[in-house]
Each structure stands twice: as structure tokens, then as C-alpha cells.
Amino acid sequence: MVRKGRWKKRVLMMLCLILVGGMLAGCSGFGQGSAPKEIVIGASIPMTGALSAFGSYEKWGYETAVKEVNDAGGIQIGNRKVPVKLILYDDESRPEKATSNVQRLVTRDKAVALLGSATPPLVLAGAEVAERNKVPFVTGIAPIRAFLSARTDWQYVWDIFFDELNMTQVPFKVLDQLDTNRKVALFTDNEADGVQMGKLWNEFAPQYNYEIVYHASFPVGTTDYGDMIRRAQEAGAEIVIAQMITPDVISLWKQMETLGYKPKAAFLEKGAEPVEFYEALGKSAEGVMVSGYWYPFSEEGKQLRERFEKETGNTYSQHIADTYVAAKVLLDAIARAGSTKAEDIAKAIDETDKEYVIGHINFKKGEPHTSELPTFMLQWQNGDTQVVFNEHGETTADIIFPLP
Amino acid sequence: MSSTTLIAGLVTGLLLGGLFAICALGLSLVFGIMRLVNVVHGELLVLAAYLNFTLGRWAGIDPLLSLLILVPIMFGFGFLIQKTILNPLMNKGDEAPLLTAFGLSIIAQNLFLLIWKADTRSLNTEYTGLGLPVAGIQIPLMYLLEFVIAIVLILLVHLFMRKTFLGKAMRAAALDADTARVMGINPKFVYAFTYGMGSAVAALGGTLIAMTFSFVPTTGLVWLLNGFVVVVLGGLGSVFGTLGAGFLLGAAEGLGGAIFGTGYRELVGYIIFLIVLIMRPSGLFGRSNG
Numbered sequence: 001m002v003r004k005g006r007w008k009k010r011v012l013m014m015l016c017l018i019l020v021g022g023m024l025a026g027c028s029g030f031g032q033g034s035a036p037k038e039i040v041i042g043a044s045i046p047m048t049g050a051l052s053a054f055g056s057y058e059k060w061g062y063e064t065a066v067k068e069v070n071d072a073g074g075i076q077i078g079n080r081k082v083p084v085k086l087i088l089y090d091d092e093s094r095p096e097k098a099t100s101n102v103q104r105l106v107t108r109d110k111a112v113a114l115l116g117s118a119t120p121p122l123v124l125a126g127a128e129v130a131e132r133n134k135v136p137f138v139t140g141i142a143p144i145r146a147f148l149s150a151r152t153d154w155q156y157v158w159d160i161f162f163d164e165l166n167m168t169q170v171p172f173k174v175l176d177q178l179d180t181n182r183k184v185a186l187f188t189d190n191e192a193d194g195v196q197m198g199k200l201w202n203e204f205a206p207q208y209n210y211e212i213v214y215h216a217s218f219p220v221g222t223t224d225y226g227d228m229i230r231r232a233q234e235a236g237a238e239i240v241i242a243q244m245i246t247p248d249v250i251s252l253w254k255q256m257e258t259l260g261y262k263p264k265a266a267f268l269e270k271g272a273e274p275v276e277f278y279e280a281l282g283k284s285a286e287g288v289m290v291s292g293y294w295y296p297f298s299e300e301g302k303q304l305r306e307r308f309e310k311e312t313g314n315t316y317s318q319h320i321a322d323t324y325v326a327a328k329v330l331l332d333a334i335a336r337a338g339s340t341k342a343e344d345i346a347k348a349i350d351e352t353d354k355e356y357v358i359g360h361i362n363f364k365k366g367e368p369h370t371s372e373l374p375t376f377m378l379q380w381q382n383g384d385t386q387v388v389f390n391e392h393g394e395t396t397a398d399i400i401f402p403l404p
Numbered sequence: 405m406s407s408t409t410l411i412a413g414l415v416t417g418l419l420l421g422g423l424f425a426i427c428a429l430g431l432s433l434v435f436g437i438m439r440l441v442n443v444v445h446g447e448l449l450v451l452a453a454y455l456n457f458t459l460g461r462w463a464g465i466d467p468l469l470s471l472l473i474l475v476p477i478m479f480g481f482g483f484l485i486q487k488t489i490l491n492p493l494m495n496k497g498d499e500a501p502l503l504t505a506f507g508l509s510i511i512a513q514n515l516f517l518l519i520w521k522a523d524t525r526s527l528n529t530e531y532t533g534l535g536l537p538v539a540g541i542q543i544p545l546m547y548l549l550e551f552v553i554a555i556v557l558i559l560l561v562h563l564f565m566r567k568t569f570l571g572k573a574m575r576a577a578a579l580d581a582d583t584a585r586v587m588g589i590n591p592k593f594v595y596a597f598t599y600g601m602g603s604a605v606a607a608l609g610g611t612l613i614a615m616t617f618s619f620v621p622t623t624g625l626v627w628l629l630n631g632f633v634v635v636v637l638g639g640l641g642s643v644f645g646t647l648g649a650g651f652l653l654g655a656a657e658g659l660g661g662a663i664f665g666t667g668y669r670e671l672v673g674y675i676i677f678l679i680v681l682i683m684r685p686s687g688l689f690g691r692s693n694g
Contacts, residue, residue: 048513049622052522092622190667218667221626223617226416226544227661227669230409247524250618254526257533258544280526280618284533 035078039340041066041330042087043115044101044126049093050220053246053274054118054141054319060308061140061323062086062115065331075335084331091117095125102126106133112340113330115139116159118319119245119270120146120192127157136345138330140322143167144370145200146193154369156342158349160326160361162293164193167375168200170291171241171267172208174377174389178401180239180264185232186215187225187242187252194243197269201241213237220245225252229259238264246271250280257284264402265289267377275315278380285380287400292378293358294318295387297394300357315384322373325356410662412541417658418651419547422554423616425650427609427627428634429557429643430602436641437578437598438494444505445631446624447512448603452478452610453619454520457527467527467611474607482603486596494595509624516621527614546616553608558647561601565643574598578641633677639690648688652676 043062046055066086074081087109091098098117105111106129114130116123116139123142128150130137137157139147144163175182184205188198198217205212213235216228229252232240240256240263242249249271256262271277272290295318296305304324305316333348334340352371353362361371377389379399386397427449434442452474459470485508493500534545565571574594576584581591613619613627634653638645653673660672680688 048517048522050620052620053524056522216666218665219670222666222669223626224417224420224657224661224669225666226658227409227413228666230412230542230662234406234409247618247620247623250524250526254528254533254617255544258535258546259542260535260537274523276523276525280524280528282528284528 035080035082036340038083038085039075039077039334040085040087040109040111041113041115042089042102042105042109042111043117044089044091044098044105044122045117046093046122047088047090049091050245050247051093051118051122053276053317055090055093056312056314057274057308057317057319058118058141058323059088060312061320061325062088062327064307064320065324065327069331075331077334077338077340087111091122091126093122095121098122098125099129102129106130106135111135112342113137113334113345115323115327115330116142118142120150120196123147123159124150124192127154131156134342136330136333136342136349138326138333138349140326141319143193143196144367144372146196147370148367149192149196152368156346157369158329158363159370160322160329160358161370161373162291162375163366163370163372164197164200166372167291167293168197169204169208170375170377170389171201171239171289172204172210173391174267174289174399175210175239175265176208177389178265178399181236182210182239183213183235183237184210184239184241185228185235185237185263186212187228187232187240187244188215188217189220189222189244189248190217191220191245193270197243210239220248222248223251225255226259229256229261232263233259233261240266241269242267242271243269244271246274246277250277253281253284253288262403266403267291272380273319273378273385274317275383278383287379287381287403289377289379289388290385291375292318292385292387293373293375294321295376295378295385295396296321298357304357321358325358325361328356329354329361408540410659413658413662414655415541415658416543416547417661418655419543419551420658421651421654422547422551423609423612423650424630424634424654425554425647426550426557426605426612428631428638428646428650429561430605430609431628431631432635432638432641432643432646433561433598433605434602435635436643437574438595439498440490440494440501440505442505442599442602443502443628444509444512445602445606446626446628447509447516448478448482448606448624449610449613449627450516450619450621450624451481451512452607453525453527453614453623454516455607456611456614457520457525460527466529467615471607471611474611475604478607479600479604481600482606483596483600485603486599487592490599491592491595494592513621513624520621522621524618524620525614526618527611529615532615544616546612550612550616553612554647554650557605557608558643561605562643570594570597633673637677637680637687639687642687642689645687645689652680652688 074083089101114137118141147159188194278285296302337344337348374392378385379388388399535542573589577591577594634649638649656676657669657673661669
């Protein structure tokens with residue numbers, strides 16, 4: 001009987017210890033008012049593979065935003081400032097890798113919030129994991145329609161980028177100022193944004209009195225584009241609109257030159273945006289146009305550009321801005337929430353209503369969980385992109401037309 | 405679709421098949437002599453492209469002229485890889501050298517990234533963008549060049565294998581390494597020489613890829629897979645088979661693209677590949693084991 005009583009006491013003590021331990025663990029770092037040692041946020045980005053051009057800008061954008069916060073002492077959680085730890089994994093430009101990386105960030109690294117990858121296939125792969133696990137996730141580099149094509153009931157994911165619905169109309173608005181035969185050849189790859197934008201261009205062309213005389217859709221990584229170039233030539237298209245990744249669009253442009261196909265105007269979306277497009281092609285890239293959503297017009301923008309170019313030795317890209325802002329929006333939200341609880345951060349992100357270097361961010365004005373960036377047209381001129389068409393503000397150069 | 409488009413697709417595809425054959429030749433040689441599936445071959449192509457890119461940046465040398473420097477360098481590099489890393493594993497079963505080559509491929513990709521970053525690169529000269537109008541068809545100069553180079557290269561390799569002592573030694577070592585050793589042939593030297601040859605040919609292939617298309621650190625995988633198709637289609641280890649299969653695959657893809665559209669190029673190529681394998685499991689020029 002005595003022994004039985006002792007065992008009962010021991011079991012009760014053990015239970016008490018477990019309960020107290022559990023309560024302490026529950027309080028350590030995740031509750032409002034008590035501060036964790038660090039705030040872990042993470043992202044899976046394409047540091048290698050076909051989309052690595054985006055990854056390099058993205059890495060800088062995210063790291064710069066986090067560094068600014070840490071240089072200021074961190075984020076106020078409870079009664080003290082907590083540093084932010086940013087974990088970045090390489091998704092190798094593969095959606096399945098992006099999925100496993102984000103899963104790892106959530107389960108192993110215990111990231112309290114996440115940032116996105118680049119382009120819809122990679123962004124959506126990670127976003128789905130974040131949504132399932134109820135971890136707040138802010139991203140750029142995912143056009144809004146493609147982002148919403150995956151689901152419209154996002155609860156924990158927000159997107160800051162342009163809306164293809166508006167962006168796909170910009171080339172036609174530019175063309176209306178130019179003298180062409182109004183015949184368009186459309187080259188779109190089979191990524192989510194390629195499919196989406198291909199549909200929209202087909203829809204808008206007749207509305208602007210343009211004719212899509214040839215539309216080629218093909219897998220990412222295609223090497224030879226000869227047959228579609230010849231068909232576009234045969235159809236007499238003086239305008240080329242394409243949505244392709246950088247390595248592919250470089251190959252396409254080289255082959256167009258080789259086959260003697262020189263349209264009067266070319267809009268090479270996505271792939272022609274990074275500076276490596278111009279570096280790989282040199283002068284033959286002169287005059288190529290690509291839609292833009294950020295240009296360092298403002299003093300703050302100029303400073304961001306200068307910082308990037310000074311720190312990396314590379315020419316800037318607009319992707320430094322949306323990724324930097326995505327991280328800033330997330331970090332600001334954590335600061336406003338004063339908590340690392342997912343629900344608190346999510347609520348704070350959703351209530352964002354602030355002017356950033358890329359423009360005003362508000363997730364409640366347009367489509368749900370998105371903040372649209374207005375688009376304009378950029379053109380490669382002497383190794384730099386110039387704003388040659390802008391409905392919303394100033395331009396920086398006259399358009400080169402026809403293609404030299 | 406006009407008949408010109410069809411013919412243009414067929415002709416340019418056939419010409420591009422030359423590049424397929426050049427890129428697959430190194431794989432074919434290494435497999436034919438050593439029975440090694442050299443999965444690092446794609447990275448050898450990309451290494452050559454990067455080295456040529458760097459030479460062009462530093463010294464402004466034309467990419468084809470750079471080959472005079474690059475081919476010996478790549479030969480030596482390949483020779484050393486085989487001699488120091490793969491030769492010690494050659495008698496340890498099929499898996500050890502295969503997995504080592506796989507490891508080398510991953511290391512190489514990471515080194516490319518470290519040294520040259522992930523940016524897309526391309527080799528451009530005044531003539532890479534040229535095309536020749538022939539009977540109403542615009543032929544890309546680079547495709548034509550690749551076609552001619554492929555024929556000359558395959559003939560040279562064939563002659564080397566048939567007429568020189570080293571070539572005969574390579575064939576002997578491929579047939580029976582132990583007997584070849586008894587006859588005074590050093591199989592390990594032959595293997596290193598073969599790997600060196602494969603790497604030297606990769607110098608040519610990588611340079612032509614970079615001049616015709618674009619490349620990133622991971623480009624090797626695409627060309628490795630393409631190379632496997634060519635090697636298997638042509639018959640494992642058959643030099644002429646590699647050339648024939650390269651042309652066949654190129655023509656099939658070109659014609660497929662012209663008929664069904666760019667998105668179906670590879671599909672048509674792989675269907676042809678499967679049909680040939682069903683009808684001739686040992687490939688077009690391979691000797692049947694049966």
C-alpha cells in the first residue's frame with residue numbers, strides 16, 4: 001500500500017512537470033508578449049536553373065530588407081527587439097523542389113512567415129504549402145491572374161505584382177502609336193503565366209484591331225524555334241509578342257536573326273527583362289521591349305538601384321524592388337502585429353496600407369490578397385532599359401521604331 | 405502550312421542533327437570502349453562553353469579559334485579525370501564509376517555556379533547570326549557548319565579507330581581488356597585516352613551549343629539526355645551510328661515541328677526513337693547480341 005502511494009505521488013509529480021514544461025514551451029517564442037530569440041522567416045528561390053536570373057535579384061531584395069531591420073535592432077516583440085533570421089533555399093527552378101524547400105522551412109526550421117519564389121510555377125508550389133500549414137506568405141514575381149488561377153480563396157498568401165489583364169494590353173497601346181501592319185505572331189511557353197497571358201493577348205488583340213496571325217505554344221527548354229519563326233514570317237507578322245524564360249528567349253532571338261526574321265516591333269515578356277538578356281545578345285537586343293512595373297524614378301528608388309549596383313557590381317532589375325518590398329511588407333506586418341503568431345501576422349499583412357518604394361501597397365483594393373503594380377513599357381537602349389510608354393507617369397526616352 | 409515550311413523544317417532539322425551527333429560522340433566513345441555511362445558528359449559540354457566564353461571575354465578570341473587551345477586543354481582534363489578518379493574504380497563493378505560520374509556532374513554544376521554565376525550566357529560573333537538563302541530556304545550558317553563538322557569529325561574518329569595503333573588498341577581493349585593486356589596494351593592508358601578524346605570532342609560540342617543557343621550551369625542535362633537518345637538510337641558505341649542517329653533525330657524533330665508545331669518537336673523525335681528500338685533493339689547500327 002505504501003509503495004502504491006509513492007508511485008501515485010511520482011506519477012502525479014511527473015504529470016505536473018510535463019504540464020509545466022509544456023506550458024513553458026508553449027510560451028517560448030510564439031505568444032504575444034514573450035519574445036523568441038529570433039524571428040525565423042524563409043524563402044525558396046531559384047538560385048540555379050533556368051530562372052536563376054530572378055533568384056539573384058530576389059536574394060538581394062530579401063536580404064537587404066532583413067538587414068535593414070536587423071541593423072535597426074530587430075522587430076519589437078513583447079518587451080524587447082528580436083533579430084530576424086532569413087533562411088534561403090535553392091529550388092533549382094523546379095516546382096517540386098520549391099514544395100519540399102517550403103515544407104522544410106515550415107516543419108524543420110519553424111519559419112513563422114515566408115517569402116515567395118519567382119514565376120507562377122515556383123511561387124504557387126511554395127504558396128500551396130504555406131496555405132496548407134497556415135503560415136503567412138508574401139510574394140512578388142507572380143502575375144496576379146496566374147496567382148489567382150491556382151485558387152481565389154487564399155487565406156495566408158498575398159501577391160504583389162502586375163495584373164496580366166492590364167499588362168497584356170500595354171503592347172497594343174504602344175503599337176497604336178506606331179506604324180505596323182497590325183499582324184502579330186504570338187510565342188508563349190507552357191508555364192502558367194505563358195498560358196494565361198497567351199489567352200489574354202488572343203482576347204485583347206481584336207479589341208485593339210490587331211490580328212494574331214500565328215500563335216505557337218511550346219514547352220520550356222525548347223532549343224530550336226525555326227519552324228515557328230518561319231510560320232510567323234510566312235504569315236507576315238510585323239509584330240512579335242512572346243512570353244518566355246531568359247535562356248529560351250535568347251535562343252529564339254538568335255534564331256530569328258539567323259533566319260532573317262526582323263519584325264518591326266518585339267515585346268519579349270519575362271525573358272528579356274534581366275540584364276543578362278542584353279549581355280548575351282549585345283547590340284542585336286537593341287530596341288526589344290518588355291513590360292515594366294518599376295523604374296527608379298523616385299529618390300528612394302534611385303538609392304535602391306545604386307545600392308544594388310554598388311553591392312553586386314551588376315546592373316539593376318525591377319525585381320529588386322518587388323522582392324525588397326514583399327519582404328518589407330512582411331517584416332512591417334510582423335512589427336505591427338508585435339507577435340509571431342500566424343493569425344496575428346496574417347491579419348497585419350491583410351491590413352497593409354502604406355507607400356513603399358514600388359508604390360502603394362493595399363491588399364483590399366483590387367482582387368483579394370493581391371496588390372496590383374501598374375505597368376508601363378520598357379525598351380532596351382544602349383544596354384539599359386528606358387521607359388518609353390507610361391500611362392501613369394513620365395517616360396525616360398523616345399521609342400526606337402522600327403527595330404534597328 | 406506551305407511545302408517550303410515542311411522542307412525547311414526537314415533540312416534545318418537534319419543540319420541540326422549534326423550538333424546532336426557531335427554532342428553525343430563523346431558519350432558514344434566512352435560507352436563503346438569502357439562500357440561507362442558517362443553522366444558527366446553534359447557538364448563537360450558546359451565546361452567547354454564557359455571556358456570559351458571566358459577566353460572570349462579575356463582575350464577576345466573567336467570561339468572557333470579558341471578551340472585550338474580548348475581542345476587540348478579538355479583532352480588533358482578528361483585524361484586526368486579518368487586516370488586519377490575513374491580508372492581506380494573500373495574493376496569495381498558498373499555502379500562505382502557511374503555513381504562517381506554522377507557525383508562529378510553535381511560538383512561541376514556547383515562549380516560553374518560559383519565561378520560563372522547562374523546567368524544565361526551565349527557566344528556571339530559576327531557570323532553566328534548569319535543565314536544562307538538556299539533554294540528559297542534560309543539556312544542558319546551555324547547549323548550548316550555543325551552538319552559539316554559532324555561528318556568530318558566522325559570520319560576522322562572512324563579513321564583514327566581503324567588506322568592508328570592507338571585506335572586499334574582502343575577497340576581491342578573494348579573487346580577484351582584482359583587479352584589486350586596480354587598483347588601489351590595498357591587498358592588503363594587506353595581508357596584515359598578515350599575519356600580524353602570524349603572530352604576533347606565535348607569542347608567542340610559545347611562551343612557550338614553556346615554559339616547556336618544559350619547556356620546556363622544546368623544546360624548539360626538537356627544535352628546529356630539528347631545524347632543518350634542519339635547513342636542508343638545509333639547503336640551503343642557505334643561511331644557511324646551516332647552520326648546517323650543524330651541526323652535522324654534532328655530530321656524527325658524538324659519535320660515534326662514543321663507539321664505539328666514547335667511544342668511537338670521532341671515528342672515526334674521520341675516516337676521515332678521508340679519505333680526504332682522496337683524494330684531494332686540494338687539500335688540502327690548496333691550489333692545484335694542474339
